[in-house]
Structure formats: structure tokens, C-alpha cells
Amino acid sequence: MSSIISILVLILLTSTGCKIESKFLDGIAQREISGRGNNNPPRVISAVKAPLRFRSLVESWIRQADITNNTDINNIYMQFNALKNQLPQEGTATELTSSGFQALFVVAGQVCGALKNKEAALTAQNRQVFKNFNFTPNATLLTREALASDQAIRDAANNLLLVFVGRSASEAEKTEFVRAAAQVLFGVSITAQNNTKAVSDIAVVLCTAVVSSIEAISI
């Protein structure tokens, strides 16, 4: 499961422009695929060979996330078009290269950003995934627990898996998501200026981990 957390951090670093050593990426990709080299193997990821068809995949993500805003959709496809040469047109997940995974994360992140934006604009009860995340800028909410409680994250983990994988999250997975959420903010102090960004980062990173998991990318 720690590889998922590594991926969560990787996604965050990648999205913020940090340079990642390719060797590190190779290691992540290998563990992502095989589940080996890790005492605590990932649970979101199936061991099955996942047939891929990437244009379908991107369209599936859009449908599953119920993203209907044309600007968001165009941005997702712009991102996909910019990176699609790093992805095979079809094949199996085991054929994905590290640069393919990196492209996958970035496009998945774009989808998740759109999902987060959509949900943040809705009232809690009308959201499908991040039901009790507090996306509202509020200078008084300066803890992670106040922005996205452990229970809110556990619910979000379950909802993300329902939406993108089609099954419920196990208790172990929910626990790992809570741990991952804490790690996303590792070393970052929540302030009045960044509290909205902090909760948004948690939402996008957790979502991207699910969306780019091998189980989710099976069509």
C-alpha cells in the first residue's frame, strides 16, 4: 500500500513541477504493476492484466466522474493529446512504461481536478464523492481534520472506488487513504491562505491514485 502513497506523493510532486528521477519512476511503475518489492502490496490494484484503450479510458473517466463542463472536458483532452504519445494505443498494463505511467497520472489528475471543482461547487449532500470535504475558504479551519475528517476521507475512498472501479473500498483501503491524506500535507502548515488548496490537494491526489490504478484503467 505504501507504493500507492508513493504514487500519491509522486502525483503531487509531478503536478507541481518537481523533477522526478526516472529510476524512481521505474521502481514505482514496476511495483504498481507487479505488487512485488513491497511488504505491504497495493490493494487498489488488481493483479490482472488490464487491457487498455486509452481514448476510451479518458472518455470513461469523464463519464464516470460525470464531468459535463465543456471547458473541463476540453482541458482534459488537451492534456491527453499533449501526452498521448507516451501511451500505447492499446495493450496491457504490463506494457506501460514509466513515462506512460507519468502521462497517465497527469491526465488522471486533470480529470480529478475537474471532479474536485465540480464537487466543490455543490452542496455536500449533492456531491457524489467528496461529500464532507470542506472546500470553503475559511480562516478558522486550520487543521486537516477540520477540512477533511478521517471519516470524510474514508467515505471518499469508498465513493471513489465505487465511481471509478465499481466496488466498495475495503477497511484496509480506507485506512490507507486516511494515512495518505496526512502524508499529502506532510511538512505543509495549513494557513488561512492555503486551507482551500490543502483540502483540494487531498481530494485530487486521493482521486488520482484511484483513477490511475490498474484496476480502474481496465475497460
Added chain:
Amino acid sequence: MVGLNLMLSVQGLGDNSVEKAQRLYARIAGVKLNSNSPILAEMASLIEQKRYSEAANKALDSNDYYNISLFQYFAPLSNRAEVSDVSLNDFIVMGIANTFTDPATGKDRPYTNLVDGDFRVQLNNQDLASNNNTALTNAFNARTILTPLNLTIVTPQRVNFPDAAGLLTTRQFLQEHATAGTNRRLVHYAFREFLCTDIKEWRDADLSISDEFVTRDVNRSPGGGAAGFNQYQTECRTCHQVQDSLRNAFAYHDFVNNAPVYMPGRVAPKINRNIEFQGGFVVQNDSWENKATRNGNANRFGWRGPLTGNGAKSLGAMIAKSERFASCAVERVFKHVCLRAMDSSEGTLKQTLARNFEADGYSLRGLFRSVALSPSCLQVGE
């Protein structure tokens, strides 16, 4: 609140039926749905009632089936690299439009139209330009949803054009395979895309094969000397005899200035231009003869119609009548829906699906349904 109710209605169904519905939809229509989707709930309900065909029909009736799944089915067939990541072109839209139910008959149009049909499509009642792909590229970039309302089939394929052969004479296919070269690629790829057979497989390696159709541009001793002569005898002519004899079907076709050209009675100059061997065959008209009928090719193709003809249309008709045409469609649909190639133990299933496909009037929608519901594919009925 509506969304919440739908979610509850899906959740009220067995997880297994919802999962099966998602899988059935994704494989037929090419995309996964939001778990709140009403279609998913309807399909899951039908699956619980063991009404599997009706569940499959929900996916087949969706816009996604035409715009995502069939796009991906036809796109690789439309280009030389055989990749799906291409823009919309007339080959793809004609394949999609031919799969729409015919409003005049209420029935599905036959898949055989794709190789011998005389039809074109209009987008929003406008003909597509013959010398550019702009309208379709714009539609693709705008993510226009193609439906029978904005994508319609009309005849003929082109004005004063008696040799329409479905997708084989589309602008896209000619652009890919009649640009430069000597039109052999048109035969090569017609066989690849609709008979699932590459020239390397259907060449006649029996050295008793004659070479009367091998044209002048084929060197009879490539590289010179006895080794070259031997190479021609054992390799070159085994492909060229079977391919060149059929290539004549496209003798009057060309692709010039970005547009298809048909010159009745006039052989495209490029075909006879190069002379490597003066005594070789000279193409004088579009009459063709199928020489791929001996030995393994008899079983491979299962020809069932005339083996000679004039022009691309009759060649397409020969392809369509072959047993291999149907079994090739089965292989393609199976791989598309089941995401794996049929294995050698599934020969009987392939034969059954192929014969049912023929009996069903070569309905591509019907074939998708049959394949998706076949026990070795998605296990929806288990």
C-alpha cells in the same frame, strides 16, 4: 435528489448484476458509465431477469456504441499504420453510418456493404468534400455526436462512378493506399482489413505457380545473377502472381491532388510506368482474376462466388461472399469486445458466430451482441 434516487436504485440491484452491466456496456459501447447512469440501472435489471439480449441492446442503442466503440473498431482499418488514434475520416463515418438501422427497412444494413456498397454519407445534409477532410476533422474536434439525424447514408458514392466498392473506394482508403505506389497496397490492405490476412500468409509458395500476371515493374532477378533469379522464383512471384492478378481491379483508380480519381477505360499511369522486365504483364484494363485459390488458400478464404471480374466493386463482392469475410469480422469483433484474440480451441465458436452473422444478414450490431453474450467472452449470463 434524482441522482441520489438512481444511485439507490442501482444499489438495490445485486452488485454482480451492476458489475455485469458495467462490463457489458463498457465492452460493447467502449466506455464506462457513471454509477448513477439510468442505462446501467436498466441493464442491471434486465440482467437480473436473465434478459441478456435486451441488456446488450441498451448498449448497442447508445450513442457511445457508434461514437466511441465503432470509431475505435473502424479507425485502425482506415489507415496504413492501423492505429486507432486518428481523426474522423470518411472511411470511419461510412462504417458507423452503415451500422445505423436503415430507416427505410427498419433492419440493419449488411456489413458486406463495406466492401461492395455504392453509398456515401452526408454530415448535416452536406456532402463531404472530395479533396479535404475538414468537415470531419472539425466535427471530431468539436466532439460532435454522430447519430442517424446528422449522419445520413445517400447514394451514389460519387457522380458518374460505376465502380463504388464501399469503404475500399473512400477518399481515406485511396489516400492511404493509392497515393504513389502502384495500387497493390489497395489489394494488400483490402485483404488485411476485411479478410484478416496479410500477403505473407496468402502468397502461394507452391513453386508450380505460374507468373503470367506479374507485371513489368518486378525485377526477375533482383540483385542480379543466379541468386536473384532464384529469389524471384521462390519469393517474388509467389506474392506478385496472386496480388498483381487482383490489383487490376483498381486499374482505373488513383488518388491525385488530394482527391480520388476514377478514369474509366484508362489505366492509372503509375501502374505500368516502371519497367524492370520488358516481358512482364502489362495492365490494359480493370479485369482481374483470383489466383489465390490453390492449396491452403482454398481453405483460408473459402471463396463462394465468381473468381474473375472487372473493377473494385466486383472484387469487393468476391471478398464479401467468402467464408473468411464473415470469420474475419468475428475475429475483429471478438478482439474488440472480449479484448483478446480467439484461441485455437475456439474454432467451433468462431464458425458458429460466422455462420450466424451471415444468417443474420451480416448485421454488425447482431455480431457485437452475439460475441458479447458468448460464454467465453464476458460471462454475463453466468
